Amino acid sequence: MKQDSIQKLNANIEQLLQQENRPLSLVEACVYLNVSKSHLYKLTHKNKLTFFKPGKKIYFLKSDLNNYLLRNKRVGEQELKQKSIDYVTQGSSL
Helix, strand or coil: CHHHHHHHHHHHHHHHHHHHHCCECHHHHHHHHCCCHHHHHHHHHCCCCCCECCCCCCEECHHHHHHHHCCCCCCCHHHHHHHHHHHHHHCCCC
């Protein structure tokens, strides 16, 4: 019985991993980014976001959406202090 539940769990994990790599539709990308369709269309029109258009519909990769979300990193005070210390002590460029 335990073996059966482990196999089901493995099958569920494999299914989730396969879904992770599949392209997202416009609606799915809107939900993922928490933006409206019109905003997402604006981003694609301005080439701010990578997308695929094999026909009339557009698709997105989660990795591209993540890159968009993480594009403007703001460094915290502690990390900035550490970089300053590293620069002064090692003389290397940031």
